[in-house]
Amino acid sequence: MPGTYEDETREVESSGSAARSGLPASRPAIALSYVILLVGVAIALVPFLYVVSTSLKETTSLFSYPPDWIPSPIYWGNFESLFADHPFVWWTFNTLFVAGAVTVLKLWFDTMAGYALAKMEFTGRRGVALLFLLSVAIPISALIIPLFFVVRYLGLLNTYWALILPPLANPLGIFMARSFIVGIPDNLEDSARLDGASEFTIYRKIVLPLIRPGLVVLGMFTFMLQYTSFIWPLIAVQDSERQVLAVGISGLQSAFLQDWGLLSAAMLAAAIPITLVFLLVQKAFVVNDLSGALKE
């Protein structure tokens, strides 16, 4: 069972030393670790500061030397142009809606499939598991041409369905869900079964509540993959107003006109929703191991 972040912190604090798998670290080791981490954090964050600074300046002032890191006066024109001249609000809504829909459907379908693979003895189980396992290794960008024709055949090009349906075929979540469910003791379900509960009731009332911590991780993982997806929306949707953030932002830049101020305003605004979602669930996210999914 995946633990929660709180347990982890308590354990770390109570032992007063390194996390449970390590040994109490020596002072130089701790100091060195902080130095390494601070360098890592700086490299991760400084580029964002540059984006913040650029988004609050007029693009023409970018070329002044020496550069003004702190814009004065603060220029809001980039954000005004972003919201007034571009369907940025639509892009954000579309991205959140599509990522949310895919995440909810994937969690539902994958836990059902994971339950069947983990707990049911049925004809063809090995075959189905192998099929899903093989399809983990099928790269989606190799399928864009046929997917385009399948979705066009279904008459779904340029719709939300085109963005939501194909990602449902990603089988990775099935294995993660299965790895969570395998850990549930059989006798829990058996006793419910003797009480006359149907498999669906067992799935909903027993299995789902027990694997909730894992589902938060799987959900965030799915949401993030979807939020950052690019090549398929680029092909499946033509109308700018139906587009997702990543593709919309890439369209802001053209070969002849590079409006860095506008571009960085867009990137900053686009980073806010996903960061908020992440902060909400990060406690569960950071300590869980997804690698169990492909064991066996």
Add this chain to the structure above:
Amino acid sequence: MTDVDTGLSSTQLTLSPEEHRRLRRRYRRRTTLTAYAFLGPNLLAFIAFLLIPVVWLFVSTFRTGGVLGPAEFVGLDNWRDTFADPLARTSIRNTVVYSAMAIPAVFIIAMVLALALRTISRGSAPIRVALYLPTLQPAVVAAFIFAFVLHPDFGVINYAIRGLGGDPINFLGDTSLALPTIAGIEVWRGTGFWTMMFLAGLTALPSELYHAAEIDGAGAIRRFLRLTLPLLRPTFYFAVIFATIVNLQLFDSVFALTDGGPVNSTISVSLYIYRSLFLFGDIGFGATLSFLLVITVLVLTGLQTFLLRDRK
């Protein structure tokens, strides 16, 4: 369900072997039906959006046309054209070189950060959030961020280089630097993800072994090489496979930044596939390149599975 229950309760007294077998079969049939109902949505998605596309790809590798006129069977022509196409070969080489640079780099950096995070006890939560922020960005956003940071005129890196008296470097405009730069951007974006993955793996390791190893006098480096790395094998198995699948699909950052240039030094297989969909009227070539990518990833993951899986 009720049928089975009555069957079970009478088992204790009167069931003959045939009846027992018959009930067993019936129970099995029921379970099989239920199981496929549970698997249904995923099987449907699998058939519509994976199986049919892959079969379609395979068939299309032997055909030409199909977009404007009717498709025509051409045997192995597409395969011959694809292997003879210099740009196809360049795109395959670029994709492989990019993966060979990005994956080991991001794994080593993430491992170092994960080990450091495991060593400290205070302040690790905000550090983890900060390290994770790049991972939350779409690859195109990461790409644009570095288009600023590395810009020859006003990028911070080039300010620093000029400040030190050097000539500005056009990272994305130089044929030998562009692909490593693209790989570096992906390392920046991926580090947070893999750090958390490795940290989770490290945190799950049994501490008893470490105490035993310390009593035996094993030093830190020896403990890491002999104990930690082998114990992390399941994590690495997942990591290597997942990273290979993702990185061989390199597209977003080259599409946004270089469009394959300069002089095709960053053209990737996926970018070439994308171009073939829109630029050529004929899909046989793109289909063949796509099918080749599918086969490559399948074979590589199979190979990695063979090498990295726990042997029982």
